[in-house]
Each structure stands twice: as structure tokens, then as C-alpha cells.
Amino acid sequence: MHVHFLDPYRPRPSLIHALDPRVKLALALAFILAVALTPIAAWPVYVLLAALLLSVVLLSELGVGHVLKRSALALPFVLAAIPILVTAPGATLWEATLAGLSLRLTDAGLARFGSIVLKSWLSVQMAIVLAASTTFPQLLLAMRALRVPRLLVAIFGLMWRYLFVLVDEALRLLRARAARSAAPTRPIAGARPGGSVAWRARVAGGMAGNLLIRSFDRGERIYAAMAARGYDGEIRAFPMPPIPAGQRLALIGGLVLLALLVGLGHLL
Amino acid sequence: MHYSPAPLHIPDGFLSVVVAVILWIVSLAGLGYALKRVNQDLGERQAPLMGVLAAAIFAGQMLNFTVAGGTSGHLLGAALATILLGPWAAIVVMVCVVSVQALIFQDGGLLALGANIFNMAIVGVAVSYFAYQTIRKFAGNQRWGLLVGGFAAAWLSVVVAALATALELAVSGTSPANVAVPAMGLIHMLIGVGEGLITIGALLFVRAARPELLGRSAASGRAGRAVWAIGLVIALVLAVLSPLASAHPDGLEWFAEQQGFIDRAQSPLYDLIPDYAFPGISDPALATIVAGVLGTLLVFMVALGIAVNRRRRSTSTPG
Amino acid sequence: MDTGPFVQIEHLSFSYGNGHQALRDVSLHIHRGEKVALVGPNGAGKSTLMLHLNGILRPTTGVVRIGGLPVEEKTLGRVRAWVGLVFQDPDDQLFSPTVFDDVAFGPIYQGLPEREVRARVAAALAHVHMAEYAPRVSHHLSVGEKKRIAIATVLAMEPELLALDEPTAGLDPRARRGLITLLCSLPQTMLISTHDLRMVAELLPRTVVMDGGRIVADRPTAEVLADAAFLEAHGLEL
Structure with missing residues (x-):
């Protein structure tokens, strides 16, 4: 029992794992912020951000499947955004009446819903890569560097x-x-095995x-x-060791790239 | 048993940047003050006690119980923490729990963490404190005060946190208030009953085993009264705002538009450079295709690089 | 350096906040280089006595002196560097995210420079044969491994006295044997609280027996272990 089922860290001999945790945390947070700052329906930018993410997932050698499987965790919350499909004002794409309620799917609603789901999905995958490629002690060091x-x-x-x-x-x-909670071998009239919900x-x-x-x-x-x-x-x-020059460069390059993508999103 | 996400943790992508940043600032201010107060109360013991109790609330959240039809309920813990530790320590502990859930288990987003801390650690604790202290005042030291106070604090903390979540989603333009508020509210009125019962169970156990632990929760002096008042105000504001918001969703929509300049489809720049979609390309569909080609190229090159690197690794280490 | 006993406890009594009196008029001297066993039934006051050695608990009445210094607020720093206290549950002793952080904790709080701390950690881990465990996470270790690292956490502070609470509890025979071999190899003065009388016979020439908060015997181990009626009277068994 040497890997605890709760610990998301997966050791791999990858570039992403080798990245300084301070640089990694900063870049992951910057990516999530960039995704949030990208406007609704800036599809070309989403495609580029997705390509960037997929590259990082591949580089991390965690396996695309592993990351996708874990990313399903955020899925239930999509329910909260579904009403936006039919409430956002815009051109009607499709109309239906459900139980006396007239529902109108609009283009703006679809664009907003699609953007929210996509943004959420891109962000959660980056967070998964961060947690799976960084040990917690490394994260603690990175938090110190971020002035926590x-x-x-x-x-x-x-x-x-x-x-x-x-x-x-x-x-x-x-x-x-x-x-200790065995079911009775013969059902007892009026008694429920396991007690009431309140009791449980x-x-x-x-x-x-x-x-x-x-x-x-x-x-x-x-x-x-x-x-x-x-x-x-x-x-x-201990005082923190300095960040190697190469990694510093990677940090700056990454931040500039993300800023460009966000800027591009606002130009579209 | 596995780690099950709770419906109150907002993932990234669902909140507008402005809402997320404002709630980060409010949460950090609350946390900073709470840390200071806990330091006054506990001194050197602060770090070990807060760390272990945060771990205990986290582990306590895994103790689920079957409700019906394969669904199960479990503890969130804000009320229990408030009753046993007092408001300041409860804020610190809940901040740690919510943060680790986001950072390690992606239960709740990182940009949205400020909002999740606000809902569960700040609002949850303040409202619990208000409800519990009020009822205890009437009940004195009687058993029913513990039970009713514990239940009310737990129920209210969950419901009010849910309403806050719904309003934040509405203000962000993610979910219309007239749907989100009643839906989140109703679901959590039920979830809150589970929270209430489980909190009572925990309090009864503590009362039987270590009754002296129940005496510490009241925060002293002016700050204690301030938390009580903040809890009261939050509960009142949300109780008034929620029906109002669901009756007049346009009001929040307007709010969303006012601050929505950041995440609206059309940015102000769009008007300045109307036909300039992608550098040199005017058609948005074409721009998306170009982006797709560029992205595919990038991924392809990365995959190629990894393959080459792997081969080198496997040939350099025989066996 | 003073030549008196290293540990000098005079008429120590202690009551917990809830009124329970855990120690009654305990006097004990331990000289440098001695290896002493502290035995007795659960609740006899053994752990409470150990916690007085470096000021975690302070006497209600009486005095504790370590290396000639009375244990009080202004001597705590020095006393805690001299007395390495190893708690019974290694999960309490190992509170840091990694093994390295745990072993480095004491030296860091002694105010040593980073290079010296790293050297101490390496030496302490090598001493308990766990050199390659520095980057590991404590949770994933076996009980025996945790116990060894718990000892390393105090060895890194280069203490004069090792005070160990139940070092062999919860170990399987092989891990127990390894730990006894390790304890044999350590030159420090030792006070070991334990129920493991076979280890006492093997390792510790002097035995102090406690019962009901008092010291009821302080004799050579061979004599204590030979007195079957006495052992039985105090709930002990070889």
C-alpha cells in the first residue's frame, strides 16, 4: 500500500515533472486565468489553448486517458449552466414546447454555454496535470514563493x-x-435494515x-x-534555492504566449 | 469509498473574472483576520492544531451514509467546526479544507477558489455562528439547545452557501437567477437536513465523550459580536435577495452586463477593428480552421519529440 | 562540565489540569552513560515523567535539573537540545511532509546554518540505516521504518540523553530485533520507558519501576527481573 489512493501524484520521467514547482504553479495559474479572460465564443483561441493543453498533457507523460478520466469530476456542475441555453437573448436556432413551457434555443445561449463548458474543461485539466506532476512538498515550496x-x-x-x-x-x-451492519436473515415486519436515514x-x-x-x-x-x-x-x-535561468526563461515565454492568446481573443 | 465531490464547489470557467477576483479579496481579508485571532488564542499550538483539525474535517467528509437509491450524504463541516472551534479557527480550518480540495482533487477551481472559500468558509462559518449562538442563548446549557442549535447552524450554513453560489453564478451571467436560485436553494434545503443530522450525531458524541470541548466555541468580545452580526446580515441579505433575484432576473443580468465587458462576446476592441479576426484573416470560421491547423501542428511536434526522446531513453538504458 | 548526575529529579509531583495526580514525590538521578529502563503498568506515570525531562510539562512541586541546569523557560533551548525525546506513536513524532524535513526540523530550530543542517540529517539517517529515505513521504513507511526515523529526528540534534517511549511497541519480531541492535549501537545516555522486559534484560543494566505515580523500585535489572512476586505485584511479566 505504498501509493495512497488519495494522493494524485503520479511519478513520471517527464519534462513537466522536472519543471521547477514555482514555475509550474505560476504557469498553471496563468493558464487558468488566461482561459477565464478569453472572451465568450473566441473559438480560434480556445482551439489554440486546447492544443497548448494537449501538448502539456503529452509532455507530462501522464496519459491523455488518465487526465480525461479525472476531468469528468467537474462535469456535474455543467447542469448549472444548461438553462443559459434557452434564456440568453439571441437569434432562435430551435424551438420546442416542453410541458407547456416554450423553450427557445438561441445562438448566443449556445455560444455562452459551449464557452463555459469548454473553459471549465480546459482549466480543470491543467489543474489535474499540476497536481499529478507535482508532489505536495513541492507545491508547498511553490506556495511560499507565491507569498502565501x-x-x-x-x-x-x-x-x-x-x-x-x-x-x-x-x-x-x-x-x-x-x-457490524448485517442485514437480518429473515425480514422482520415493520423493521428496516440499517435503521432510518436519520439514524444512519x-x-x-x-x-x-x-x-x-x-x-x-x-x-x-x-x-x-x-x-x-x-x-x-x-x-x-531553508531559504529558497534560486530558479535556474532556463526555467526563468520558460516562465517568461509561457506568460507572454498566454498574454498574446488572450489579446488575440479580444481582437476576434 | 472514494472521494466524492460536493455540489457547492464551483469549478473554474463558471464565474466571471471580476466576481472571482472580488471574492478572492474578501476571502483573503477574512482569512488574514481569522489567522491573527487564532494566533492570539492558541499561540504556538496554532499550526499543529489547525493542521490536524483540517485533516479531521476532510476525513470526516468521507464518512458517508446511504440516503436512498444509491445516493449518499456526507458532512461539509462548517457548522461542526464553528461549534467546536469557534468562528476564527473554523474559518482557518475550512479554508484549508476547501483549498486542498481544489489544489489536490480539483474539487472546485483555482480561480474560483476565492469564491468557494467565501461561500463555505466565510459565509458558512458566520451563518453557523449566528444560528448556534442565538439558539444557545435561549436554551442555556440544555441538551435541546445543542441539538436544535447544531441542526439549525448546519442546515442554514448549507442553504445560505448554496444561495450565495447561485447568486454568484447569476451575476457572472452563467446561470439565470430565476432558475439557479430556486434550484440550488431547494436541493440544498434537502442536503442541509443531512448536514443537520450528521452534525447532531457528531455533537452528541462529543457531549458524551468530552463535554468540555463544547464550551469553547463562543468568541469573546466585540469581534465575537461582529461575527454574530455578519452572520445575521448575510442570512438576511440572502433571504431577501434570493427571492428578489429569482423574481427579477433582469436586475442581475444588468449587473452581469455592467461588469461583463471582460467576458462578453463582443469586446470594445471589436468595434474598433471590425473586420480583423485573426492576423490577416477576416472570416471567423476560417480563423478557427487556421487555429486548428496550427494547434494540430504543435501537438504533432510535441508527440514527435516525446517519441524520439523515449527511443533515446530506451536505447541508452539496456534491459 | 559539571560532574553531578546528568538527570537530577528531586521530589517531583505533578497534577494535570483536571486534578488527576500523575506523579507523587518522584526522585531520580541518572549519570552520563547510564542506560536505564522505566517500567510499570499503563497509567503509572512513565510518559508524564518523560515529558518533564525537557520541559513539555513543568513540575507542580519539585525540581528537574538537566546537566546541572534547572528546566525553566530560559533554559528550554539548551535542555531541549540535550534531551532527545522520542514519542511512542511515530505518527506524532513525524509531522513533516517528508522524512528530510522531519529530521531537519530540530537542527533548524537549533539555529544551525543550512550546510550544517544537511550534514546532520545525512549523518542521523545514516546512523539509523535509512540514508536513502530522505525524500520519502512519512505516511508510506512501515512502523519499523517510522520508528527508526523518529530516532533519527532526535539524533540530528546530537543529544546527550535519549528518552524513548515504548520504542518496540507495535513492531514485528524482525523490526524489533533491528531496533534493539540499533539502540545497542548508540553511545548516548538512555532512559527507555517500556513493557518489553526481554529488551530490558538485554540492553539496560538498571531498572526503575513505577506504579501509581511513584517509583517503587530502582535496582539492577537482574535483581528486579529475578523477583517474580514483585513483578507480579506491579502488573509486569517477563
Whole structure:
């Protein structure tokens, strides 16, 4: 059990993995910002951004399928944008009456819906590549470089470390519950196996409460372990190593390219 | 069991840049103040306690329970965190939870993270604090106060966060208010019941095992009253704004247009250079085709480069 | 350098905030180079006593001196560098994202320059035979590996005294054997709290027995282990 199912990091001998985490985080955020700044229905720019993304996915050697599969996570939210198809004012493309409701699909609605879905999909894939090609300790370093307060970075680091410990604890609690929740061998009149929904919710809540109490105690023990090694409340770390010149160039080149694409989008 | 995304986490692409940036600024200000307050309360213990408790809320979100027909509910935790830790620590903990969900699991976008923090960590906590403290005041130290207060805080935090999400989508021009607000509101009135029950379960366990932990939640002094008031105001504003917005979606539409100069199909530049689509190309369809060819070329070259590189790697390392 | 006992505990009593009195009039001297076992049933006060050695807990009454210095606010820095405390659950001891960060934590807080810190980390990890684990994530390690790295986290601070809480608990026989071999190789003064009396017999010439917050025996290990009636009276078993 050496790769935890929660850890999205996938080691590969790729250029993207080798990129300095500070450069990688900055470029990934810039890409997502560029996608957001590109106007609705600037299709040529979307195509170029998609090509850029696909190149990065290929370079990362994570596998196009892996990235696509994970990107389905953001799909359910598309529901929220569906009404825009028929409410945005514009030229009618198609009309239908559904249960007495007259629905009018408009060109502007379609363009807006398509753009939102595409933007969302491009952004989430870049975020997936970032998480899958960068270890969390590297991300912490990148956060420091982006001026996230040290205390917050330290809290993130501790959270990451104990996430796995506590998720494993949560799994043990769930397993213990599963081991005790057998269905009755013969149906009992009037009784539902597993209790009511309210009861099940309260059992789950009890487990969450249990987890929190144990975490209070663990927090105290960790504090003791930190204090025993000299921790005094101030967060200290090594100074950050400089970013190599080549990577600096890659960062600037990437930012310029993205700015050009956004500019192009506004010219269309 | 696996990591299941919650419907409140807005992905990137759904919010306009202006809305996203404004909510980032509000969230950062809230977080900065909360960090300072927690530091005053906990001192050196802040980092380890906040880190572990954030991990615990995260893990607690994985404890799902079956509702019906293959669907399952699980904890979001803003109310539970507020009741057990007080508003400041709860904000810090929820910010960490929401951020790690976005950064590691892509549950919620990175540009949209400011908005998600605002909805779940700031609004969720403030409203929980308001509801819980109000009911506890009436109930004193009785059991029903804990149960009713816990349930109300949890239910309200989910519903109000959902309404805030819907309004943000409407202002961004992504979802019309007269659809988004009632839809998000109704769904989360149901989800909120699950949140309420699960929060009660957690509070009852804590009360039985470690009752002293329930005493800490009230924030002291003026700042505590300020959180209470902010919670009240947020709850009231959203309660008034939501029906209003769904009755008059045009109002928000107007809002969206006012700030929509960034993500509107026609930018002001369009009027200046009307026939200039792609450098040297005037037809938008043609421009898209050119972009497609360029993009394909780029991807092809990258793929070629990788193939060559792989071959070199495999020949240089025999076996 | 003072020539008195390195650890000097005089009439130490301690009560927790909830009123539970965990230590009652405990006096204990440990000289440099001694290897001492601390045994007794759960709740006897062993862990509470260990936490007093570097000021995580402070006496309600009585005095704790380390290397001649009373443990108090202004000596904490020096005392914590001298006393390497290894907690029972390595998941509490290893709180950093990577093994390297964890081993470097103590030296960084000692104020050492980066080069010296890196050298200390390398030496400490080599000492526990985990040199190649520096970039690893602690969560993915076995209990035995975590225990070794937990020891490295304090070795990197170059302590005079190692205070270990249940070092062999939860280990399989092979990992336990490896850990005992490792402890044998360490020259530091040692105080080991444990239920593992076979390890005590093998490793630690002196045994202190605690029960109910008091020290009930402080004798050569061979004598303590030979007294079956005494062991049974204090819930111990060879």
C-alpha cells in the first residue's frame, strides 16, 4: 500500500515533472486565468489553448486517458449552466414546447454555454496535470514563493501529513461499521435494515465526532513533539534555492504566449 | 469509498473574472483576520492544531451514509467546526479544507477558489455562528439547545452557501437567477437536513465523550459580536435577495452586463477593428480552421519529440 | 562540565489540569552513560515523567535539573537540545511532509546554518540505516521504518540523553530485533520507558519501576527481573 489512493501524484520521467514547482504553479495559474479572460465564443483561441493543453498533457507523460478520466469530476456542475441555453437573448436556432413551457434555443445561449463548458474543461485539466506532476512538498515550496503566509503553508503541510493518517482512521471506522451492519436473515415486519436515514446520518456524525476528538488529542501530542525539538511558534525553513535561468526563461515565454492568446481573443 | 465531490464547489470557467477576483479579496481579508485571532488564542499550538483539525474535517467528509437509491450524504463541516472551534479557527480550518480540495482533487477551481472559500468558509462559518449562538442563548446549557442549535447552524450554513453560489453564478451571467436560485436553494434545503443530522450525531458524541470541548466555541468580545452580526446580515441579505433575484432576473443580468465587458462576446476592441479576426484573416470560421491547423501542428511536434526522446531513453538504458 | 548526575529529579509531583495526580514525590538521578529502563503498568506515570525531562510539562512541586541546569523557560533551548525525546506513536513524532524535513526540523530550530543542517540529517539517517529515505513521504513507511526515523529526528540534534517511549511497541519480531541492535549501537545516555522486559534484560543494566505515580523500585535489572512476586505485584511479566 505504498501509493495512497488519495494522493494524485503520479511519478513520471517527464519534462513537466522536472519543471521547477514555482514555475509550474505560476504557469498553471496563468493558464487558468488566461482561459477565464478569453472572451465568450473566441473559438480560434480556445482551439489554440486546447492544443497548448494537449501538448502539456503529452509532455507530462501522464496519459491523455488518465487526465480525461479525472476531468469528468467537474462535469456535474455543467447542469448549472444548461438553462443559459434557452434564456440568453439571441437569434432562435430551435424551438420546442416542453410541458407547456416554450423553450427557445438561441445562438448566443449556445455560444455562452459551449464557452463555459469548454473553459471549465480546459482549466480543470491543467489543474489535474499540476497536481499529478507535482508532489505536495513541492507545491508547498511553490506556495511560499507565491507569498502565501508561512504559517498557512505550515498548516497546509501538517494537514497533508495527517490527512492520510486520519483518512485511514476514518476507513477503519467505516470498516468497523460495515462489519457490524448485517442485514437480518429473515425480514422482520415493520423493521428496516440499517435503521432510518436519520439514524444512519447520526451514526456517521458520531464517527465524525470521534475523529475530531481524537484529532484534538493528536494535535496536542504533535505540538509536544514539535516543542520537544525546539519549536517556538515561529515557522522556520531553508531559504529558497534560486530558479535556474532556463526555467526563468520558460516562465517568461509561457506568460507572454498566454498574454498574446488572450489579446488575440479580444481582437476576434 | 472514494472521494466524492460536493455540489457547492464551483469549478473554474463558471464565474466571471471580476466576481472571482472580488471574492478572492474578501476571502483573503477574512482569512488574514481569522489567522491573527487564532494566533492570539492558541499561540504556538496554532499550526499543529489547525493542521490536524483540517485533516479531521476532510476525513470526516468521507464518512458517508446511504440516503436512498444509491445516493449518499456526507458532512461539509462548517457548522461542526464553528461549534467546536469557534468562528476564527473554523474559518482557518475550512479554508484549508476547501483549498486542498481544489489544489489536490480539483474539487472546485483555482480561480474560483476565492469564491468557494467565501461561500463555505466565510459565509458558512458566520451563518453557523449566528444560528448556534442565538439558539444557545435561549436554551442555556440544555441538551435541546445543542441539538436544535447544531441542526439549525448546519442546515442554514448549507442553504445560505448554496444561495450565495447561485447568486454568484447569476451575476457572472452563467446561470439565470430565476432558475439557479430556486434550484440550488431547494436541493440544498434537502442536503442541509443531512448536514443537520450528521452534525447532531457528531455533537452528541462529543457531549458524551468530552463535554468540555463544547464550551469553547463562543468568541469573546466585540469581534465575537461582529461575527454574530455578519452572520445575521448575510442570512438576511440572502433571504431577501434570493427571492428578489429569482423574481427579477433582469436586475442581475444588468449587473452581469455592467461588469461583463471582460467576458462578453463582443469586446470594445471589436468595434474598433471590425473586420480583423485573426492576423490577416477576416472570416471567423476560417480563423478557427487556421487555429486548428496550427494547434494540430504543435501537438504533432510535441508527440514527435516525446517519441524520439523515449527511443533515446530506451536505447541508452539496456534491459 | 559539571560532574553531578546528568538527570537530577528531586521530589517531583505533578497534577494535570483536571486534578488527576500523575506523579507523587518522584526522585531520580541518572549519570552520563547510564542506560536505564522505566517500567510499570499503563497509567503509572512513565510518559508524564518523560515529558518533564525537557520541559513539555513543568513540575507542580519539585525540581528537574538537566546537566546541572534547572528546566525553566530560559533554559528550554539548551535542555531541549540535550534531551532527545522520542514519542511512542511515530505518527506524532513525524509531522513533516517528508522524512528530510522531519529530521531537519530540530537542527533548524537549533539555529544551525543550512550546510550544517544537511550534514546532520545525512549523518542521523545514516546512523539509523535509512540514508536513502530522505525524500520519502512519512505516511508510506512501515512502523519499523517510522520508528527508526523518529530516532533519527532526535539524533540530528546530537543529544546527550535519549528518552524513548515504548520504542518496540507495535513492531514485528524482525523490526524489533533491528531496533534493539540499533539502540545497542548508540553511545548516548538512555532512559527507555517500556513493557518489553526481554529488551530490558538485554540492553539496560538498571531498572526503575513505577506504579501509581511513584517509583517503587530502582535496582539492577537482574535483581528486579529475578523477583517474580514483585513483578507480579506491579502488573509486569517477563
